[in-house]
Amino acid sequence: MSAILPPSERLWWKEPIAKTEWLWIAIAFVWGMIMFVMMIYWHIYGKQNLSNEAYKTTPEAFAAKAEKFIAENTIRKETDQEIPVVKVPAGGDGYLIARLWNWYPILELEKGKEYKIHLSSMDYNHGFSLQPVNINIQVVPGYEHVVKMTPTSTGTFAIVCNEFCGIGHHSMLGRIYVK
Structure with missing residues (x-):
């Protein structure tokens, strides 16, 4: 045969x-x-x-929580788009919004402190990949993902979307500063 x-x-x-x-x-x-x-x-x-938590939410409800957090904790603005840099309280909660084609806002953390970072998408599936650390989460609209992290080194860490989200996917980058 x-x-x-x-x-x-x-x-x-x-x-x-x-x-x-x-x-x-x-x-x-x-x-x-x-x-x-x-x-x-x-x-x-x-x-x-990661063993993370996830909760059902709506884009509007998550955006409201994130905007309140940003308004209360913004320390400066960066880049030509005036993206706020937000200092997350030590041991507290930080919020990151994924939307076409950016991560909003830029977070500032302290080395050695534990944080809960809340992630949600406003539109499509996005991938949260924290580089050079090996943290990789799929961020899905309608869900609030909570990631516990304790930074062990200082520096600037890049957030890369690793889930194809459209024509501007290549420019969907964000930052986390660790002081």
Whole structure:
């Protein structure tokens, strides 16, 4: 039998399965079970998957909370678009809005303090990828994602959208400053 030509027997699925095929099926099944167990293990002990919270919300309700937070905590404005830089209170909650094609506002955090960063999208699915740290969250409209983070080093960290969101996706960048 050839892969190009049709099978010589019209009812090929009624043919018995060869021993080597059963061996490959068994190997694939065992490997699948190993990976299933390892996914649970990596989630609990691997420290690469965040256990975050998510709540149902509306874009309007989240935007209202975020705008209140921004109004109360803005310390300066940056860039030619006058994006506010907001100092998140130590141990407090910070809000980031994802929308075509920006992250709003810029957050300023302190090294060694724990924060809860609330993320939500106003329009489409966006990806929150904090570089060079390996934090990666899919931000979905209608949900408020809460990520707990404790910065361990100072510097400027880039927020990159890694979920294609349209023609301006390549310019959807944000920042977090850690002092």
